[in-house]
Amino acid sequence: MTISAFGLRKRFGDKVVLDGIDLSVAEGTVFSLLGPNGAGKTTAVQILSTLITADAGDVRICGHDLRTDPDGVRSVIGVTGQFSAVDGLLTGEENLRLMADLRHLPRREGRRLTARLLERFDLVEAGRKPASTYSGGMRRRLDLAMTLVGGPRVIFLDEPTTGLDPRSRHGLWDIIRELVAGEGVTIFLTTQYLEEADQLADRIAVLDHGKLVAQGSAAELKRLVPGGHVSLRFTDVSTLDRAVRVLGAGSRDDEALTLQVPGDGGVRSLRELLERLDLADVEPEGLTVHTPDLDDVFFALTGHPTPRESLR
Template sequence: MAPAIAAKGLRKSYGDKPVLDGIDLTVPTGTVFSLLGPNGAGKTTAVKILSTLITADSGEVRVGGHDLATNPQAVRAVIGVTGQFSAVDGLITGEENMLLMADLHHLPKKEGRRTAVELLERFDLTEAARKPASTYSGGMKRRLDIAMTLVGSPRIIFLDEPTTGLDPRSRHNMWQIIRELVTDGVTVFLTTQYLEEADQLADRIAVLNNGRIAAEGSAEELKRLIPGGHVRLRFTDPHAYRSAAAALREAARDDEALALQIPSDGSQRELRSILDWLDSAGVEADELTVHTPDLDDVFFALTGDTTLTTDQTKETVR
């Protein structure tokens, strides 16, 4: 199956400042692809180019099988966009916002009303449908925003930081909506500053930094790029602690806390090996904890001043 989005050598500059410096992206159909990066990294610029809102300086892009440069209208017919700032008109009702979108998509009156009713019900907005959108909570406005995006039945949806400013409950509700969209076969291109969000939702993640893709892969693949995983054993019996420390010479010692820190990738195989050793040595640890790098570690390593060099991270994880 052809990818939903394929970009090669995408470049965009504003004046003498390069924002996108030759990035390549491939988004498989029916998946969630998340673009991470610090403020100013170029995430929104990438979304605007891929959704035909602005033009790239150079590069080849196909969205939904259509060439972005030669057939932007065909691209617009298969995509939907929910930007950082809500497109909801607060002066009219939720229902009127939906009907306005139906008119913009040139749907017949009867079909437009049916679509509006169905989407308002799907997004749990039926009771508030005839109230001014200005009275909606942040979560309700975001749900209405996405419902409006779906009026044209897009197969590819760009969500640019869709949960910014939402409370935790509303954010989790939005995650469920995104999962349901993908279950229906929709492709979601997601930008976010919430690393947990990308970890929860994305099939693949690309980290954008200084206009370039620093690394790309699944969440687990990216986490394996970062060193620092370990197993921590804590003891209450000083004798057991000393015995374990003598045998596990590679472990870092914390004599005050009676704890040992053993380098580990957190795999089941390594954990089983440590537990088997404890059993065979007759040593009992009072507490065992496993730490593996998370996306926070990945983000800071790839976008900050860390021990990881560009050469170590520039290749896509396969």
């Protein structure tokens, strides 16, 4: 595992922010940590990225022990926080060169890398303009480009698209996918957009009151909550009647000639349902599978509205 954390604990005064959480993140994947505001997501990122220390727990990142080798951890990670680290008084090019200098890259190599990153993040034209003139999406692209200067193997993205318009957000998603698929970078993502986690994450963990209440892929988490069903459509009422007799459960609509059968949306349960119909020589005209979305999962697991709704 690229990131392994066991028994991670953190307390601020009387408030327990992280209560012994365990995390494992595989190399070349996107891992998303979800939770209500104040659940401890940013604290977890700050600990894993060496910005603050944990009260207890063992953490290894790319083989480096967080407690005994923090410099080794820093050598393999990059961090893009909630708030842009871009210096608005400098141009985009100057921001990147500054990062290259801080990484002690030779001047010629730093200039070449700066040119490549400006082109990669579609910032060539804006590169000689002050970053203060950039749009929100441009600043976030520059911020991520600055993170890549050190060639990190793990990137922590703490709510990277908050405040961006949909076009800019989707553009950043494409960049994240390219980093993972093209370069094998591991992404640790926190986000307030459940759609973002659904689109990007290979695995998702839900944090609530300092504890992890669920982990799994988006599909696995959606199967944890009720509400999933298969909607079967038939050509006539008599076939619908036979399906009801065979399956013995569901909600029928005689006008639409449909039958909704509760299910988790999994391949195994769907196969079993179709086999029962096939054995009875009942053939539906079509079917659709409906599963709960991550909003349903989030509410069911935490008892809170989704993160974005809680800001309203």
